[in-house]
Amino acid sequence: MEGYDYAKCIEISKRVRWDIDKDVIRARDFDLSHKFLPDGLSKVDRLDFLNEEDKKFLGQIQGRTYANMFGFVERFIVAKILEITKGHWLGDQVALEALVRFCDEELKHQELFRRIEPMLAVGMPPGYIFPHQPDAVAAAVLEKSTWTVLALILEIELFTQEHYRQSIEPDENLSPLFKDIFFFHMKEETTHALMDELEWPREDEKLTPMERDRAVDQLIDLVGEVDGLLQVQSNSDVDYFLKVRNPALGKDDKNQIRDGVIEAYRYQYIFSGVGHPRFQKLLGELTTEAQQQRVSQALSPLM
Numbered sequence: 622m623e624g625y626d627y628a629k630c631i632e633i634s635k636r637v638r639w640d641i642d643k644d645v646i647r648a649r650d651f652d653l654s655h656k657f658l659p660d661g662l663s664k665v666d667r668l669d670f671l672n673e674e675d676k677k678f679l680g681q682i683q684g685r686t687y688a689n690m691f692g693f694v695e696r697f698i699v700a701k702i703l704e705i706t707k708g709h710w711l712g713d714q715v716a717l718e719a720l721v722r723f724c725d726e727e728l729k730h731q732e733l734f735r736r737i738e739p740m741l742a743v744g745m746p747p748g749y750i751f752p753h754q755p756d757a758v759a760a761a762v763l764e765k766s767t768w769t770v771l772a773l774i775l776e777i778e779l780f781t782q783e784h785y786r787q788s789i790e791p792d793e794n795l796s797p798l799f800k801d802i803f804f805f806h807m808k809e810e811t812t813h814a815l816m817d818e819l820e821w822p823r824e825d826e827k828l829t830p831m832e833r834d835r836a837v838d839q840l841i842d843l844v845g846e847v848d849g850l851l852q853v854q855s856n857s858d859v860d861y862f863l864k865v866r867n868p869a870l871g872k873d874d875k876n877q878i879r880d881g882v883i884e885a886y887r888y889q890y891i892f893s894g895v896g897h898p899r900f901q902k903l904l905g906e907l908t909t910e911a912q913q914q915r916v917s918q919a920l921s922p923l924m
Contacts, residue, residue, distance in 0.1 A: 628715050633812045634812050641729065650743075651744055655795055656681070657681045657687075658788075662683070662889055663680040664881055664882075668878060668881055681745065682749065684796075686751065686886075688802070689751045691781075693755050696755040697758070701767065703724050704767070708823075719816060726813070733802065768836040769836045773843055773847075775900060776897070779814055779899055785803050790804070844919060855885075856883075891923065
C-alpha cells in the first residue's frame with residue numbers, strides 16, 4: 622500500500638488496540654436467535670428447499686467453524702512472524718517493534734477464539750466436531766518456504782478484512798457479539814496485512830529463480846492441503862447439521878447441502894483471499910506469467 626511503512630503500522634496498532642473483555646465480549650453471550658455469518662459468506666440462501674430455521678442453524682455451524690479456523694491458522698502465523706523478526710534484530714528497530722506488536726496481537730486473537738468455542742458449545746446442541754490439531758497442522762505449514770507461508774498469511778489477512786467490510790458489517794441480522802468479534806479482529810488485521818506486503822517482497826529478494834519456482838509449487842501444494850482440510854470440516858459440519866435438525870430430505874437435497882457448504886468454505890478461505898486485488902497485484906509483481914498460470918490452473922478444479 623502506497624505511503625505505508627512499519628512506523629505507520631505502529632501508529633495504527635496503538636490507535637486501534639483493544640481488550641477482549643472490556644471492548645469485545647463485555648459480559649455478553651451469543652444470542653442464538655440471530656444469524657452468525659451473513660448469507661454472502663455462508664451461501665445458505667441458495668438452499669431454498671430448507672426452511673429459515675434450518676438455514677439459520679446451518680449458518681451458525683459455519684460461523685462456529687469460522688471462529689475456530691481463525692484460532693487455528695493464527696498458530697502458524699505467530700510462529701512464522703516471530704521467525705522473521707530475526708532479520709531485524711540487529712537492524713531496523715522500528716520494523717522489529719511493528720512485527721513484535723503483530724505477534725502480540727495475534728496471540729491475543731488466539732485467546733479470543735479459544736474463548737468463543739466453549740461459549741458456543743454451551744448454547745448449541747452437542748455433537749459439533751472440529752477435529753484438526755493446530756500444532757500438527759502448523760508444523761506441516763511451517764515446513765514450506767517462508768515465501769510460501771507469507772503468501773498464505775497475506776491471503777488470510779486480506780480476506781479477513783474483505784469478509785467484514787463487504788458482508789459482515791452491512792448485515793443487520795447478525796448476532797451483535799459475533800459481529801463485534803470480527804469487527805475488532807479486522808481492525809488489527811489491517812496493519813498485519815500491510816506488514817505482510819512489506820515482508821513478502823523482502824523475502825522474495827533473497828531467492829534465486831529456481832528457489833522461487835519451488836516456492837510457487839509449494840504454494841500450490843499448500844492450497845491443496847487447505848482444501849483437503851476444508852473438505853473434512855465441511856463434511857463434519859453437514860453431518861452435525863443433519864443429525865441435529867434431522868430434516869426430511871432426499872439424497873439429492875443432502876448432497877446439495879454438502880456441495881453448498883464446501884463451495885462456501887472454498888470461497889471463504891481460498892478464493893476471497895487469492896482473488897483479492899492486493900494479493901493478485903503483489904503475486905503478479907513477484908512471479909512470472911507462467912508461474913501465475915500454474916497457480917490459476919491449480920485453483921480452477923476447485924471452482
